[in-house]
Amino acid sequence: MIIASSRGVVSALASRVGRQTSLLSSLRLQGPSQWNRAAVSQAGRCWRAAYSSDHKPITINQKTYRTDEWFNISPTVLSLTPRKLHLQKDHPVYITRQIIESVFPAPTFKTYNTLDPVVTTHENFDSLGFPPDHPGRAKTDTYYINSETLLRTHTSAHEAALFRAGESPGYLISADVYRRDEIDKSHYPVFHQMEGARVWSRADHGENLATAIWADVEHLPKHDMNVEDPNPAFHAERNPLQERHKEEEAAAVAAHLKKSLELMVYEIFTRVRASHAKTAEKKEKEEPLKVRWVEAYFPFTTPSWELEVFYQGDWLEVLGCGVSQQKILDDAGVPEKIGWAFGIGLERIAMLLFQIPDIRLFWSSDERFLSQFKGVSDDLTKLKPFVPFSKHPACYKDVSFWLGGTTSSAAGGNDRGVQQWHENDLMEIVREVGGDNVEDVVLTDSFQHPKTGKRSLCYRINYRSLERTLRNEEANELHEKVRGLLVERLGVELR
Numbered sequence: 001m002i003i004a005s006s007r008g009v010v011s012a013l014a015s016r017v018g019r020q021t022s023l024l025s026s027l028r029l030q031g032p033s034q035w036n037r038a039a040v041s042q043a044g045r046c047w048r049a050a051y052s053s054d055h056k057p058i059t060i061n062q063k064t065y066r067t068d069e070w071f072n073i074s075p076t077v078l079s080l081t082p083r084k085l086h087l088q089k090d091h092p093v094y095i096t097r098q099i100i101e102s103v104f105p106a107p108t109f110k111t112y113n114t115l116d117p118v119v120t121t122h123e124n125f126d127s128l129g130f131p132p133d134h135p136g137r138a139k140t141d142t143y144y145i146n147s148e149t150l151l152r153t154h155t156s157a158h159e160a161a162l163f164r165a166g167e168s169p170g171y172l173i174s175a176d177v178y179r180r181d182e183i184d185k186s187h188y189p190v191f192h193q194m195e196g197a198r199v200w201s202r203a204d205h206g207e208n209l210a211t212a213i214w215a216d217v218e219h220l221p222k223h224d225m226n227v228e229d230p231n232p233a234f235h236a237e238r239n240p241l242q243e244r245h246k247e248e249e250a251a252a253v254a255a256h257l258k259k260s261l262e263l264m265v266y267e268i269f270t271r272v273r274a275s276h277a278k279t280a281e282k283k284e285k286e287e288p289l290k291v292r293w294v295e296a297y298f299p300f301t302t303p304s305w306e307l308e309v310f311y312q313g314d315w316l317e318v319l320g321c322g323v324s325q326q327k328i329l330d331d332a333g334v335p336e337k338i339g340w341a342f343g344i345g346l347e348r349i350a351m352l353l354f355q356i357p358d359i360r361l362f363w364s365s366d367e368r369f370l371s372q373f374k375g376v377s378d379d380l381t382k383l384k385p386f387v388p389f390s391k392h393p394a395c396y397k398d399v400s401f402w403l404g405g406t407t408s409s410a411a412g413g414n415d416r417g418v419q420q421w422h423e424n425d426l427m428e429i430v431r432e433v434g435g436d437n438v439e440d441v442v443l444t445d446s447f448q449h450p451k452t453g454k455r456s457l458c459y460r461i462n463y464r465s466l467e468r469t470l471r472n473e474e475a476n477e478l479h480e481k482v483r484g485l486l487v488e489r490l491g492v493e494l495r
């Protein structure tokens with residue numbers, strides 16, 4: 001899923017697209033993090049349906065949907081739709097939600113935590129101003145039920161509906177979101193996001209709108225964080241003001257947005273530090289918290305920013321946000337309103353809060369995981385780092401293959417069903433076969449044959465369960481299945 005265009009890249013192959021990221025800074029924000037991969041993801045049009053070629057209807061959360069040739073959701077991903085970790089008391093995702101909700105109190109902010117994950121392409125993309133050819137719409141990036149229906153890729157899919165409902169001046173959504181993606185310790189096809197928004201109405205304040213917003217800024221609690229904000233509130237080319245916004249109005253909205261989110265990050269990272277202090281061997285003198293605002297791009301906000309936190313020696317992206325595009329408010333029937341929105345990934349924050357080393361753990365029903373968080377929802381001061389229960393041996397297996405046809409025919413598809421290559425299709429097969437027994441998948445070699453023009457790739461799959469030791473035969477069996485499906489579905493030629 002690619003939405004923003006100016007971000008660090010979350011990938012085992014980060015170097016492929018430019019910037020090498022550390023594990024922490026590559027933790028999924030779920031995340032604008034992977035949203036600038038436009039350069040590497042243009043594929044998806046010729047994807048051959050791997051699941052249910054008979055287009056049987058499917059049922060998700062008690063509702064039945066028709067499927068068509070766009071359907072691409074594996075049974076594993078479907079089986080996760082009822083889990084809703086953000087609603088499971090004492091689960092780290094639930095606790096993280098609680099902490100964020102505490103910064104945005106009712107009644108100004110109404111919470112929506114049970115919105116259905118099945119949305120229309122209109123809600124997920126069009127209503128937010130995504131262009132028709134935006135790569136985030138590709139089947140390689142998004143789980144489709146049919147050509148018009150999908151599993152939401154972000155909580156922003158509900159913006160228009162909630163602006164239209166207008167039940168409160170602000171809202172907070174928390175929800176499961178779905179993206180086809182690579183496999184490593186910080187990526188999972190299902191994760192959780194929170195979205196927040198706050199609007200003001202010209203009908204209430206008329207010419208005094210900016211003054212009224214500034215008064216709200218003044219009422220926000222104070223913090224003593226060190227904030228770097230080197231850029232102007234808007235910039236004609238890089239981060240433009242909207243046509244219908246007066247400078248002083250947009251500046252006031254931006255100030256309220258930034259202060260509110262600084263407070264949220266202050267709350268989270270104060271807790272991260274307090275939790276780590278419980279186990280830190282030698283207490284180092286803590287430096288004051290430091291954050292910085294970076295200009296960003298989202299189709300549904302302008303100006304837009306990301307907030308980064310200086311954490312353990314690295315700048316870490318925490319959230320994406322901006323002044324909501326007026327067109328979204330117009331279309332929602334509230335053209336007189338102006339406001340801001342932000343989105344944040346919960347797993348990424350939870351991994352920091354609890355020092356959880358692998359994103360697969362969130363889905364574990366192993367008591368050795370779940371029991372460690374008992375009682376924290378009712379008393380957040382009990383929050384402490386997770387103690388890993390065991391590390392089972394890794395089992396690496398390589399698979400190398402030629403892509404079907406020459407590079408050009410592979411890119412265009414042909415009548416043998418050879419499709420345009422996209423790594424996410426391989427990742428899906430590995431997830432389908434290996435499930436949570438795969439820790440990560442890394443491209444270890446790629447070259448083009450000088451004569452035939454064919455491209456060869458080699459991936460290294462690390463089979464390792466979090467819960468038990470995998471036998472070599474078991475890993476071999478999984479690996480054989482992966483190899484078979486790569487040939488059958490993606491038309492590759494094994495080497």
Ligand code: PHE
Nearest residue numbers: 031032154320321341342343
């Ligand atoms: N939906 C964006 C994401 O998933 C985050 C975002 C929300 C950005 C709202 C701006 C405003 O990354």
